[in-house]
Amino acid sequence: MPSRVPERPPTASAVIRQELRARIVSLAMRPGEPINEKALARRYGVSRTPVHEAVLKLAEEGLVAIFPQSGTFVGLIPYADLPETIIIRRSLEETSARLAAERGDAAGLAAIDRAMAVLAVADKDDHEAFHQADEAFHAGVARAAGHPGIWRLVQQVKVQVDRFRRLTLPQAGRLDRVVAEHGAVRDAIAARDPEAAARRMGAHLDGLLADLGGIAGLNPDYFDGPGRRDEGEQGRPFPP
Amino acid sequence: MPSRVPERPPTASAVIRQELRARIVSLAMRPGEPINEKALARRYGVSRTPVHEAVLKLAEEGLVAIFPQSGTFVGLIPYADLPETIIIRRSLEETSARLAAERGDAAGLAAIDRAMAVLAVADKDDHEAFHQADEAFHAGVARAAGHPGIWRLVQQVKVQVDRFRRLTLPQAGRLDRVVAEHGAVRDAIAARDPEAAARRMGAHLDGLLADLGGIAGLNPDYFDGPGRRDEGEQGRPFPP
DNA sequence: TTCGCAAATCTGATATATCAAACTAAGCTG
DNA sequence: CAGCTTAGTTTGATATATCAGATTTGCGAA
Numbered sequence: 001m002p003s004r005v006p007e008r009p010p011t012a013s014a015v016i017r018q019e020l021r022a023r024i025v026s027l028a029m030r031p032g033e034p035i036n037e038k039a040l041a042r043r044y045g046v047s048r049t050p051v052h053e054a055v056l057k058l059a060e061e062g063l064v065a066i067f068p069q070s071g072t073f074v075g076l077i078p079y080a081d082l083p084e085t086i087i088i089r090r091s092l093e094e095t096s097a098r099l100a101a102e103r104g105d106a107a108g109l110a111a112i113d114r115a116m117a118v119l120a121v122a123d124k125d126d127h128e129a130f131h132q133a134d135e136a137f138h139a140g141v142a143r144a145a146g147h148p149g150i151w152r153l154v155q156q157v158k159v160q161v162d163r164f165r166r167l168t169l170p171q172a173g174r175l176d177r178v179v180a181e182h183g184a185v186r187d188a189i190a191a192r193d194p195e196a197a198a199r200r201m202g203a204h205l206d207g208l209l210a211d212l213g214g215i216a217g218l219n220p221d222y223f224d225g226p227g228r229r230d231e232g233e234q235g236r237p238f239p240p
Numbered sequence: 241m242p243s244r245v246p247e248r249p250p251t252a253s254a255v256i257r258q259e260l261r262a263r264i265v266s267l268a269m270r271p272g273e274p275i276n277e278k279a280l281a282r283r284y285g286v287s288r289t290p291v292h293e294a295v296l297k298l299a300e301e302g303l304v305a306i307f308p309q310s311g312t313f314v315g316l317i318p319y320a321d322l323p324e325t326i327i328i329r330r331s332l333e334e335t336s337a338r339l340a341a342e343r344g345d346a347a348g349l350a351a352i353d354r355a356m357a358v359l360a361v362a363d364k365d366d367h368e369a370f371h372q373a374d375e376a377f378h379a380g381v382a383r384a385a386g387h388p389g390i391w392r393l394v395q396q397v398k399v400q401v402d403r404f405r406r407l408t409l410p411q412a413g414r415l416d417r418v419v420a421e422h423g424a425v426r427d428a429i430a431a432r433d434p435e436a437a438a439r440r441m442g443a444h445l446d447g448l449l450a451d452l453g454g455i456a457g458l459n460p461d462y463f464d465g466p467g468r469r470d471e472g473e474q475g476r477p478f479p480p
Numbered sequence: 481t482t483c484g485c486a487a488a489t490c491t492g493a494t495a496t497a498t499c500a501a502a503c504t505a506a507g508c509t510g
Numbered sequence: 511c512a513g514c515t516t517a518g519t520t521t522g523a524t525a526t527a528t529c530a531g532a533t534t535t536g537c538g539a540a
Contacts, residue, residue, distance in 0.1 A: 011308070011492095011493065011494090012493080012494075013493080013494090036520095036521090037521080037522080038520090038521090046494075046495085047494060047495040047496070048495085048496090048522095049493080049494055049495065049496090050493075050494065050495095052522080052523090053293070053296060053493095053494095055522095056293060056296070056297070057296070057297070057300060060297060060300065066522075067502090067521090067522085068248060068251070068501080068502095068521080068522050068523070069500070069501040069502050069503090069520090069521060069522055069523080070501080070502055070503075070520095070521065070522080071502090071503085071520085071521060071522085072521080072522075081389065084387050084389045084390070085389070087335065087339075087387060087390075088332065088335075088387075088389070088390060088393060090335075091331050091332055091334070091335035092328065092331055092332070094331070095327065095328075095330075095331035099327075147324050147327060147328075149321065149324045149325070149328070150324070150327075150328060153328060153393075153397065157393065248501090251522095251523065251524090252523080252524075253523080253524090276490095276491090277491080277492080278490090278491090286524075286525085287524060287525040287526070288492095288525085288526090289523080289524050289525065289526090290523075290524065290525095292492080292493090293523090293524095295492095306492075307491090307492085307532090308491080308492055308493070308531085308532095309490095309491060309492055309493080309530070309531040309532055309533095310490095310491065310492080310531085310532055310533075311490085311491060311492085311532090311533085312491080312492075481540100482539100482540085483538105483539085483540080484537105484538095484539085484540100485536105485537095485538095485539105486535100486536095486537095487534105487535085487536085487537105488533105488534085488535075488536090489532100489533085489534070489535085490531105490532085490533075490534085491530100491531085491532075491533090492529105492530100492531095492532105493528105493529085493530090493531105494527100494528080494529080494530105495526100495527080495528070495529095496525100496526080496527075496528095497524100497525080497526075497527095498523105498524080498525070498526095499522105499523085499524080499525095500521100500522100500523090500524105501520105501521085501522090501523105502519100502520085502521080502522105503518105503519080503520075503521090504517100504518085504519075504520090505516100505517095505518085505519095506515100506516090506517085506518095507514105507515085507516085507517095508513105508514085508515075508516095509512100509513085509514075509515090510511100510512090510513085510514095
């Protein structure tokens with residue numbers, strides 16, 4: 001191993017990967033849309049190698065579907081898997097909230113309060129700002145629990161749900177409800193009541209499950225219908 | 241997207257990745273050991289491209305540390321991160337056990353019983369067989385819960401703990417304790433008592449946390465000392 | 481012997497080229 | 511005009527080559 005790790009600019013592959021991921025998660029690139037590695041290489045002014053590396057890693061995350069000798073496409077949203085990922089998220093974040101309340105770290109609570117303040121004054125129509133502030137709250141809870149890694153894992157797990165939610169219209173009053181539920185979690189943590197904190201976090205995230213229903217009216221081409229993706233098997237065939 | 245997804249042999253890159261992962265997790269390759277892509281390419285009779293792809297993905301999993309223009313090495317074990325991963329695992333598997341008990345799926349319970357039977361008759365000295373049967377039990381619980389994805393995630397999260405445990409001698413009587421604790425979880429699921437199932441699974445996995453203490457006497461070169469790996473930053477420098 | 485410096489070597493990142501498989505579409509057959 | 515065949519095109523996987531930076535090595539000076 002090297003004796004020191006010099007700073008170095010991010011590799012071309014890493015830059016491309018971040019940008020592609022952002023465009024896929026934000027739905028700027030639509031599920032099922034073909035990805036042309038050669039065109040991307042041209043666009044970024046690099047060879048196909050770093051583009052291919054970036055695409056491979058996105059495939060690992062389930063954001064891209066590679067069909068060898070056939071084509072690469074923006075991954076469909078695995079609708080059937082979404083409830084499971086929300087259950088996983090709830091499980092992890094209940095634990096975060098419980099541990100944060102047990103720990104009662106003052107600095108952590110302050111960070112949570114800061115995130116809540118940002119959310120309170122967020123422009124109700126600026127969905128992006130709302131989303132950012134929402135995430136900051138959850139990250140803050142994990143940090144207050146002393147386990148930021150939990151939030152990192154949650155972020156990884158919830159990516160397909162995020163894509164789904166971009167497709168659904170934000171319901172009226174959701175922002176106010178989220179603010180209220182965050183406040184309930186915060187108060188339980190501040191009161192050092194682990195079980196209440198966990199319960200309230202769980203209730204908050206159960207709201208996500210309810211949002212999953214409204215698939216009617218959405219473009220069915222965006223979804224991976226039949227179900228769960230086992231050992232790398234990718235989705236259903238494309239209808240002609 | 242293609243109209244049908246033809247079967248095809250696994251790519252060279254995938255084969256190499258699986259083999260390397262197995263050798264790293266089993267400690268056949270020691271933490272900190274250099275990885276020579278060119279030599280691997282020769283060994284497998286392929287070019288460096290698929291080897292590089294495999295190594296990149298292992299780096300993603302934290303099993304390999306890449307220092308550009310310098311070298312690639314088998315990843316050190318992030319000792320400071322292990323408690324967090326066990327907390328994550330406990331959180332997820334408590335949820336599995338709770339849901340399995342709520343669901344009360346007869347076929348799922350039968351699968352759990354099969355895994356337990358294998359464990360009961362396992363040769364007490366065949367650590368590999370014991371490990372396999374242990375994993376089958378936990379996989380069975382997740383399946384009985386109707387959420388096999390939870391177990392997939394647990395497997396991903398616990399990989400560094402698995403490496404650590406290979407370094408420690410199995411304690412006398414551990415097998416019997418594991419069998420007993422599995423039985424307790426099984427009975428709570430069979431009795432459809434979700435809270436008891438979750439509590440017992442949590443207690444079972446708390447045993448892992450206790451195992452973490454015995455680092456004394458182990459080779460410190462194998463561990464990533466200071467702490468947590470933030471945004472891809474890799475480990476401590478190597479002492480000369 | 482020890483130290484310092486520079487050339488040689490090694491590495492990962494990237495570029496370019498090749499290959500086989502799969503899709504596409506034009507052309508042939510009926 | 512419809513169905514089938516086939517040649518051309520596109521793609522991902524892999525091979526080979528190049529480059530810049532880091533380590534290592536070897537030799538000479540103190």
